[in-house]
Amino acid sequence: MLDGVDRYTERLPDPAARGLLACVWSRRIASPAARVARIVPDACVDVIWYRATGELFVAGPDTRSHLAELVPGEVVGARFRTGRSPAGLGVPADALRDERVDLGELWEPGRARRLADALADTESIGDAQGVLTRAVLAGTRDGQDTAVPTMLRLARAGDRVGAMADTIGLTERQLHRRCLAAFGYGPKVLQRVLRFDAARRLAGKGTAFADVAHRTGYADQAHLAREVRALAGVSLTELIS
Known part of the structure; x- marks a missing residue:
């Protein structure tokens, strides 16, 4: 239950995922109405899930700031290590530049839907972070560019x-x-x-x-x-x- 305070937290992912992910994070938005946040470039790619709406999407690497609407409720994300998103998503990072893309457009049919269903069944932020981490890690491809x-x-x-x-x-x-x-x-x-x-x-x-x-x-x-x-x-x- 939200307690009237907006909170953003980050933590390290499970050890098995640390070669792929920089962190998993959560935002608990207690404001009674949607509000706007400024997102600025940081060379990161995130997979993000909104519990309230069920949205599951990828935020690509930005070259400029943009304003994002934050709806009340819980948001969970998994942030790739800089340069590692192609291994986890199967597409080059420039295909996602300045974009917000439904995860279902990147993964094979049904995989993103199953993940969304599994996330919806979780009861806590920690459980949701674990489900998201395992799902991203399960699809990781080998063969990172050694450079x-x-x-x-x-x-x-x-x-x-x-x-x-x-x-x-x-x-x-x-x-x-x-x-x-x-x-x-x-x-x-x-x-x-x-x-x-x-x-x-x-x-x-x-x-x-x-x-x-x-x-x-x-x-x-x-x-x-x-x-x-x-x-x-x-x-x-x-x-x-």
């Missing part, structure tokens, strides 16, 4: 695209194609989103914005402000408030 961990590490370090390609042993065109498939973004956009997400998290901990800019690789605080406005649609102060 994905290196691409992600170099992108987080802010390496130039040419240097990334040289390190991995690819042409820049090959690197771009493989980044799109794994992350939904080319390498430059991937770097931009990862840097923004790191800055947002750091600012959310109370770090001074000038320090945030320095520590996350922006030229200065004004550069940080422009990028936040471009990707989030609001100022950094508004974003973390």
Whole structure:
């Protein structure tokens, strides 16, 4: 039963799923009416289920912010590790970029419906998270692009695209194609989103914005402000408030 307080929580998935999923999460929305939340780019792909409506869908990697309606009740999600969604969903990440797609459009007929039915039968958030985790893990395909961990590490370090390609042993065109498939973004956009997400998290901990800019690789605080406005649609102060 909802207690009048809106809550968002994350936890690690079951050990068997930790190579695929970064976390499982839940949101308990106690507000009596639907409200709007701002979703910003974070290089993540999530499978999301709304108990109140039965919706079961995939939120692809975003390149811009968008506003999502949150209906009262429980929401449960499973978040893929960055670059791992193709293994769990069977489609390249760029096919889902800036999209919200019914899971039934990605999985074979009946599989998503059976999962939705099983989720509806759960009595707690923890049970629903377990059902969702097991279902996603059961369909995982082997054969991850072996370059994905290196691409992600170099992108987080802010390496130039040419240097990334040289390190991995690819042409820049090959690197771009493989980044799109794994992350939904080319390498430059991937770097931009990862840097923004790191800055947002750091600012959310109370770090001074000038320090945030320095520590996350922006030229200065004004550069940080422009990028936040471009990707989030609001100022950094508004974003973390």
